[in-house]
Amino acid sequence: MNENKYLIICNNESVANQFKSLLASFTNVNTIRYVDVKADFDRLAPDVVFLIQSEEDSGIDLIQYMQSISNDHLLIYLAINTDFETLRSATRAGVSDFFVIPDELNSLSSKMDKIDHMAKEKKSSIEEAAASNINSFKKGRGNIYSFYSGKGGSGRTLVSSTFAQTLKLESTAQVIFIDLNLHYGGSEIFLSIESNRSLADLSPVINELNENHIKNVSEKEKHSKLEVLLSPRDAEIGERVTEEFISTLLRTCRRNYDFVVVDLPSQINEQTYRALEESDRIYYVLNLDTPSLQVLRQVELLFNRLGIDAKERMSLVINKVSKDNEIQPGDVKSLTNYPIEVKIKNDSRALQSFVNKGEIIRKTANEKKLPPFAKDIHKWVISKLG
Ligand SMILES: Nc1ncnc2c1ncn2[C@@H]1O[C@H](COP(=O)(O)OP(=O)(O)OP(=O)(O)O)[C@@H](O)[C@H]1O
Numbered sequence: 471m472n473e474n475k476y477l478i479i480c481n482n483e484s485v486a487n488q489f490k491s492l493l494a495s496f497t498n499v500n501t502i503r504y505v506d507v508k509a510d511f512d513r514l515a516p517d518v519v520f521l522i523q524s525e526e527d528s529g530i531d532l533i534q535y536m537q538s539i540s541n542d543h544l545l546i547y548l549a550i551n552t553d554f555e556t557l558r559s560a561t562r563a564g565v566s567d568f569f570v571i572p573d574e575l576n577s578l579s580s581k582m583d584k585i586d587h588m589a590k591e592k593k594s595s596i597e598e599a600a601a602s603n604i605n606s607f608k609k610g611r612g613n614i615y616s617f618y619s620g621k622g623g624s625g626r627t628l629v630s631s632t633f634a635q636t637l638k639l640e641s642t643a644q645v646i647f648i649d650l651n652l653h654y655g656g657s658e659i660f661l662s663i664e665s666n667r668s669l670a671d672l673s674p675v676i677n678e679l680n681e682n683h684i685k686n687v688s689e690k691e692k693h694s695k696l697e698v699l700l701s702p703r704d705a706e707i708g709e710r711v712t713e714e715f716i717s718t719l720l721r722t723c724r725r726n727y728d729f730v731v732v733d734l735p736s737q738i739n740e741q742t743y744r745a746l747e748e749s750d751r752i753y754y755v756l757n758l759d760t761p762s763l764q765v766l767r768q769v770e771l772l773f774n775r776l777g778i779d780a781k782e783r784m785s786l787v788i789n790k791v792s793k794d795n796e797i798q799p800g801d802v803k804s805l806t807n808y809p810i811e812v813k814i815k816n817d818s819r820a821l822q823s824f825v826n827k828g829e830i831i832r833k834t835a836n837e838k839k840l841p842p843f844a845k846d847i848h849k850w851v852i853s854k855l856g
């Protein structure tokens with residue numbers, strides 16, 4: 471069985487570090503601060519949460535927030551005082567257990583194995599329930615893959631849309647593609663979809679958003695039957711799309727699809743920021759020239775400044791690889807710490823003829839004669855499907 475994912479929520483670094491030693495035998499432990507819960511909790515999807523009370527905030531609101539997102543975790547409250555009201559509120563809000571620290575740390579320590587076991591039992595009963603639902607591919611929780619690049623024209627839209635079509639064609643998974651280039655769109659061209667519907671049509675129902683709303687607004691790519699949420703392609707409408715809309719849309723998609731593939735614009739605004747925060751994986755589409763690498767470096771700095779933790783989540787999709795590239799893939803390793811996920815060949819000739827004819831690159835599963843570009847993506851997708 472998979473290891474449990476632990477999450478420590480704590481505002482005081484030294485307390486967090488002390489507490490971490492208690493979890494030393496577990497491999498999957500994340501620590502975040504109170505302010506990060508809203509952005510990170512849904513994505514991290516922990517099995518066990520330790521919420522450590524801070525001097526200035528009891529954390530009760532956070533307990534309620536986490537319970538509203540999901541009930542799949544075991545939530546344990548670590549109080550720094552024995553105030554009866556606080557402990558009662560915490561229990562009411564839904565904590566499974568509480569300990570007063572530091573006095574009860576020993577008692578907690580002796581219960582760690584039991585807690586781990588309980589969380590595993592809870593997880594397996596949730597997985598069993600999901601497996602008995604025939605609409606569910608695996609566990610009832612999908613992955614959000616975002617395609618980003620600080621530099622325009624690197625191939626995000628073409629790579630992400632082909633990636634999504636391939637996933638849909640080569641598996642039984644439920645896949646949705648979302649075009650978050652709210653001003654200009656772009657995916658409708660590569661996917662050959664003509665429609666005035668767009669994701670902005672979900673605005674009136676965003677507060678009660680469910681799978682049916684999404685299916686009513688999405689389009690289907692003809693060949694793969696990939697579901698697509700198109701961009702409004704309108705600056706004014708685009709600007710009305712709020713951060714909360716983006717979070718709700720992505721989280722609802724994650725609950726109802728196995729794979730959520732997102733095409734992002736280069737510009738980092740609140741919407742892009744939110745989508746990046748929600749993503750399980752960020753694929754940075756990089757071309758092998760000096761300006762592209764310079765932009766990558768700026769993006770790294772910007773992510774640091776904005777507090778986007780991409781270390782574990784971001785990898786490089788090197789696109790338009792050819793022997794004429796100014797920089798070789800091998801050189802990239804010395805220039806950045808992000809791992810290379812895949813290399814995709816430059817394939818202008820084949821691609822031009824597809825794009826000019828408005829023709830879809832992927833049409834059926836197991837196609838034999840794929841152009842080099844599609845072949846590279848095919849290989850990558852198959853390796854992801856395992
Ligand atoms: N591997 C490749 N080989 C050859 N041409 C490619 C490759 N990948 C993308 N292209 C071409 O590069 C151009 C830009 O691609 P695309 O529109 O996908 O980039 P983008 O990063 O989404 O750009 P934008 O900033 O406009 O959103 C297109 O003409 C596309 O056909």
Ligand SMILES: [Mg+2]
Pocket residue numbers: 626627628651655656
């Ligand atoms: Mg694009």
